[in-house]
Amino acid sequence: MVSEEVKATYEAVIGLEVHAQMLTKTKAYSSDANEYGARPNTNISAITLGHPGTLPKMNKKTIEYAIKLGLALNCEIAENQHFDRKNYYYPDLPKGYQITQDKTPICANGFIDLKMEDGTVKHVGITRIHMEEDTGKSIHDVDVYDSLVDLNRAGTPLLEIVTEPDMRSGDEAYVYLTEIRQLVRYLEICDGNMEEGNLRCDANVSVRKKGSKEFGRRVEVKNMNSMRNVQRAINFEIDRHIEAIENGEEIAQETRSFDAVNLRTISMRTKEDANDYRFFPEPDLQPLHVSQDQIDAIRAEMPVLPKALFEKYTKELKLSEYDANNIISTKPFAEYFEELIKYTKNYKSASNWMNGEVRSYLNQRGATIEEFPIQPGKLAELIELIDNGLVSNSVAGQKLFPVLLEQPNESPKKIAEELNLIQDSDEDSISAVIKEVIKQHPAEAERYKNGEKQLVGFFMGQVMKASGGKADPKSANKLMRQLLEEN
Amino acid sequence: MYKTFNEIKAALEKGRSVQDILQSYLENIKERKDLNAFLEVFENSAKEQAIAVDEKIKNGTAGRLAGMVIGIKDNLCYKGHKVSAASKILEGFESIYTSTVVERLIAEDAIIIGRLNCDEFAMGASNENSAYGPVRNALNEDYVPGGSSGGTASAVAAQLCTVALGSDTGGSIRQPASFTGTIGLKPTYGRVSRYGLIAYASSFDQIGPIANNVEDIALVTEIIAGGDEFDGTASSKEVPSLTPTPLKQKMKIAYIKETLDTDGVDPEIKERIEQLVNCLRADGHELIPVSFAYIEQMVPTYYVLTTAEASSNLSRFDGVHFGYRSNEAKGVEETYIKSRTEGFGDEVKRRIMAGTFVLSQGYYDAYYTKAQKVRRLIQDRTNEILAQNDFILLPTTPSTAFELNSVKDPIQMYLQDIYTVQANLAGNPAISLPIGKHSNGLPFGLQLIGKHFGEKELLDTSAYLMDFC
Numbered sequence: 040m041v042s043e044e045v046k047a048t049y050e051a052v053i054g055l056e057v058h059a060q061m062l063t064k065t066k067a068y069s070s071d072a073n074e075y076g077a078r079p080n081t082n083i084s085a086i087t088l089g090h091p092g093t094l095p096k097m098n099k100k101t102i103e104y105a106i107k108l109g110l111a112l113n114c115e116i117a118e119n120q121h122f123d124r125k126n127y128y129y130p131d132l133p134k135g136y137q138i139t140q141d142k143t144p145i146c147a148n149g150f151i152d153l154k155m156e157d158g159t160v161k162h163v164g165i166t167r168i169h170m171e172e173d174t175g176k177s178i179h180d181v182d183v184y185d186s187l188v189d190l191n192r193a194g195t196p197l198l199e200i201v202t203e204p205d206m207r208s209g210d211e212a213y214v215y216l217t218e219i220r221q222l223v224r225y226l227e228i229c230d231g232n233m234e235e236g237n238l239r240c241d242a243n244v245s246v247r248k249k250g251s252k253e254f255g256r257r258v259e260v261k262n263m264n265s266m267r268n269v270q271r272a273i274n275f276e277i278d279r280h281i282e283a284i285e286n287g288e289e290i291a292q293e294t295r296s297f298d299a300v301n302l303r304t305i306s307m308r309t310k311e312d313a314n315d316y317r318f319f320p321e322p323d324l325q326p327l328h329v330s331q332d333q334i335d336a337i338r339a340e341m342p343v344l345p346k347a348l349f350e351k352y353t354k355e356l357k358l359s360e361y362d363a364n365n366i367i368s369t370k371p372f373a374e375y376f377e378e379l380i381k382y383t384k385n386y387k388s389a390s391n392w393m394n395g396e397v398r399s400y401l402n403q404r405g406a407t408i409e410e411f412p413i414q415p416g417k418l419a420e421l422i423e424l425i426d427n428g429l430v431s432n433s434v435a436g437q438k439l440f441p442v443l444l445e446q447p448n449e450s451p452k453k454i455a456e457e458l459n460l461i462q463d464s465d466e467d468s469i470s471a472v473i474k475e476v477i478k479q480h481p482a483e484a485e486r487y488k489n490g491e492k493q494l495v496g497f498f499m500g501q502v503m504k505a506s507g508g509k510a511d512p513k514s515a516n517k518l519m520r521q522l523l524e525e526n
Numbered sequence: 527m528y529k530t531f532n533e534i535k536a537a538l539e540k541g542r543s544v545q546d547i548l549q550s551y552l553e554n555i556k557e558r559k560d561l562n563a564f565l566e567v568f569e570n571s572a573k574e575q576a577i578a579v580d581e582k583i584k585n586g587t588a589g590r591l592a593g594m595v596i597g598i599k600d601n602l603c604y605k606g607h608k609v610s611a612a613s614k615i616l617e618g619f620e621s622i623y624t625s626t627v628v629e630r631l632i633a634e635d636a637i638i639i640g641r642l643n644c645d646e647f648a649m650g651a652s653n654e655n656s657a658y659g660p661v662r663n664a665l666n667e668d669y670v671p672g673g674s675s676g677g678t679a680s681a682v683a684a685q686l687c688t689v690a691l692g693s694d695t696g697g698s699i700r701q702p703a704s705f706t707g708t709i710g711l712k713p714t715y716g717r718v719s720r721y722g723l724i725a726y727a728s729s730f731d732q733i734g735p736i737a738n739n740v741e742d743i744a745l746v747t748e749i750i751a752g753g754d755e756f757d758g759t760a761s762s763k764e765v766p767s768l769t770p771t772p773l774k775q776k777m778k779i780a781y782i783k784e785t786l787d788t789d790g791v792d793p794e795i796k797e798r799i800e801q802l803v804n805c806l807r808a809d810g811h812e813l814i815p816v817s818f819a820y821i822e823q824m825v826p827t828y829y830v831l832t833t834a835e836a837s838s839n840l841s842r843f844d845g846v847h848f849g850y851r852s853n854e855a856k857g858v859e860e861t862y863i864k865s866r867t868e869g870f871g872d873e874v875k876r877r878i879m880a881g882t883f884v885l886s887q888g889y890y891d892a893y894y895t896k897a898q899k900v901r902r903l904i905q906d907r908t909n910e911i912l913a914q915n916d917f918i919l920l921p922t923t924p925s926t927a928f929e930l931n932s933v934k935d936p937i938q939m940y941l942q943d944i945y946t947v948q949a950n951l952a953g954n955p956a957i958s959l960p961i962g963k964h965s966n967g968l969p970f971g972l973q974l975i976g977k978h979f980g981e982k983e984l985l986d987t988s989a990y991l992m993d994f995c
Binding site for chain 1: 616621623890
């Protein structure tokens with residue numbers, strides 16, 4: 040084992056290649072449905088099957104999606120581009136080549152600024168984003184004798200996002216993937232689900248001595264089917280490289296696969312097996328021209344992105360970074376919040392409700408915000424009841440909220456009235472309750488007077504109980520101290 | 527026997543039925559079986575079509591091609607019918623969809639009579655590369671009909687169908703037309719949808735007709751041309767009426783000196799063209815000798831680029847998804863190797879190898895990139911000439927048809943394309959017109975290259991030349 044001090048003299052150099060399946064209705068080059076989970080080999084026409092004489096039929100939506108992501112990642116959008124063929128043989132690649140963009144990616148030279156947990160900002164360059172098509176799926180573990188091929192996925196449009204070798208740890212890679220996933224979901228161009236394979240990631244990892252300008256020998260890691268596994272695989276690779284270097288061993292330039300069971304990487308193939316893909320311009324598709332007007336039109340339709348929302352929430356609404364991050368976690372959640380703050384200016388309370396009661400309701404049911412029964416306007420009414428001192432925060436949460444969930448179209452105030460939850464801030468009636476409580480607990484009252492001031496909590500509890508939770512805690516607290524002293 | 531659509535229309539007027547007409551073609555096909563022009567006669571579907579078209583004629587709802595009987599080269603897909611590109615690798619393969627051109631012909635009530643033999647994957651200039659045996663020239667069976675659309679040309683020459691579709695990547699329509707005394711048009715690249723044409727070289731391939739008169743060429747081209755959502759390289763430019771009309775003014779025609787001032791061209795062909803040049807001049811047209819510096823580079827450029835594209839286009843024939851699969855193979859790697867080794871013929875393999883080589887790392891720039899640059903030069907020079915002239919006139923072929931098995935050297939065979947590849951490299955429309963008869967008894971063609979999407983002018987002039995000569 041290499042000591043932490045030795046490890047600290049090294050730095051890792053990491054670049055990621057992410058493949059995002061686009062959420063278009065049809066495939067990249069045919070009218071076949073683009074859907075996950077259909078019965079094998081049902082979304083296949085002559086084009087998907089690569090039958091003789093077929094030609095690719097460009098799905099223009101893919102260009103729009105690519106430009107959206109490019110703009111979100113601060114890329115330059117190429118005005119003129121073409122498609123290329125990447126030639127290789129595999130049973131799940133029916134044409135014997137993949138249509139991709141080799142020489143002229145649609146987007147290039149972008150960046151993303153990652154917000155790290157410690158508050159620092161990590162700048163990661165985006166080398167390029169290009170469009171290509173997915174392959175089918177080879178299935179080796181279902182049939183005892185044969186490998187099976189499902190071509191439903193063949194021709195699914197993909198965006199490949201390639202970073203500069205700017206990341207230095209598995210943690211940075213993890214944050215990068217989190218933000219990319221959030222971005223593609225906000226843009227509604229990809230489901231962003233690594234477990235289902237619609238977001239996939241390959242990592243290029245090398246290690247060098249800190250301060251060195253040269254890169255170490257690079258290894259590509261594949262088959263990591265979750266963001267955590269990307270982080271784990273990278274961290275494993277970094278340790279493996281450092282240990283090898285320390286032991287004077289050479290690192291092979293190879294492709295490795297992550298073994299999710301044993302949490303390690305294993306060699307898949309070495310560079311000697313590398314294919315010559317014989318890229319050349321795809322003659323069946325016209326070169327693509329993207330006009331500035333087209334780019335401007337797409338820019339105008341871009342949704343507000345999480346980064347802008349975060350800025351707004353922390354700077355304008357004065358929410359904590361933690362709260363802001365929770366609100367922007369998903370687009371629909373942020374959209375609900377945006378709607379909510381149209382009705383209430385108590386942003387802090389709105390955020391607390393969203394990140395508290397609302398989220399725990401959703402979590403308990405495994406539901407999404409779209410399925411949440413209470414409309415933002417009603418939730419704002421509830422917040423207003425608290426702000427006006429008509430119900431206490433705890434009563435609102437424990438008693439009013441559950442009823443409102445059942446009767447989401449009812450006015451919260453009406454429910455509070457019907458359930459007799461409007462809190463009492465009338466000093467006379469509260470005093471009467473307090474006096475009664477003190478009378479019932481003479482020993483505790485005596486101890487209070489002798490200096491055990493923390494017993495005020497005990498008395499408050501008794502008062503709330505006796506009042507059925509309706510006593511306004513603020514007034515009750517004040518009166519309580521007064522009456523205990525006077526007792 | 528029906529040589530042209532006009533003859534068929536006259537017969538229909540006189541009360542003959544489409545079924546009768548089809549029957550006479552079917553009998554001709556049987557009589558000329560030794561030509562080996564048809565790989566398969568679609569007798570059943572053609573007869574069903576004929577019954578339906580007769581019914582439509584009776585009801586007055588028939589399309590513009592009612593009564594026309596059309597053969598299709600065996601690289602055009604027709605749903606529910608076999609298609610093999612004359613290759614063993616597609617033996618028994620049936621198409622699950624119909625090519626755009628065939629669909630358009632059927633929509634106008636043409637009868638599709640069968641699929642025509644050709645060189646395997648349209649690679650060849652003699653039709654000797656078919657896995658199903660060579661086609662013989664209808665005019666002299668000891669001679670080749672040319673290629674790759676040899677079946678198409680021979681069938682039209684022998685009147686086994688009214689018109690036939692071929693495909694032209696480097697001369698595959700025009701050279702066989704020249705060898706069989708028929709007319710063959712390669713339209714502008716992008717004028718006709720390639721959807722359903724088994725690709726040889728995508729940026730060169732174009733479907734076109736062979737027929738016995740210019741009117742039939744014009745009508746069929748007009749119907750098959752036009753944009754297609756299934757082919758992104760097909761132009762959506764409007765298709766004008768292509769019916770030939772008389773010339774409105776005198777023409778300016780360039781002829782390429784290098785194609786005549788060479789020993790490579792048969793003296794009688796040269797003489798005929800010079801004679802024609804003088805006649806046209808005498809008729810008031812301007813005939814301008816021009817120079818074309820890249821004649822020698824054309825065939826090499828063509829072969830670098832077409833083999834590159836072919837090596838990729840033919841990757842899908844891998845024995846896994848469709849077509850021929852070797853019985854010997856174990857495992858996927860061996861399935862690829864054995865199926866392709868056994869399924870492809872020598873010429874196809876030669877071109878796949880060449881194309882794979884020119885695209886390989888380390889050779890790409892020296893071959894592929896360079897050839898692309900030369901292609902651009904050829905395009906520019908062709909456009910330059912056509913900016914100042916209406917047409918370019920040149921021989922279709924350097925010689926008349928040759929005897930079967932007489933050309934063994936592949937390079938010698940490739941040089942058959944010397945005058946035809948220019949139109950494919952530059953994308954222009956080009957037609958071969960049967961204007962000559964050699965002392966050896968065989969015909970030869972004259973070639974006219976037109977401006978991009980200038981099919982109308984090209985056909986008007988063709989009609990004029992056919993009458994004039």
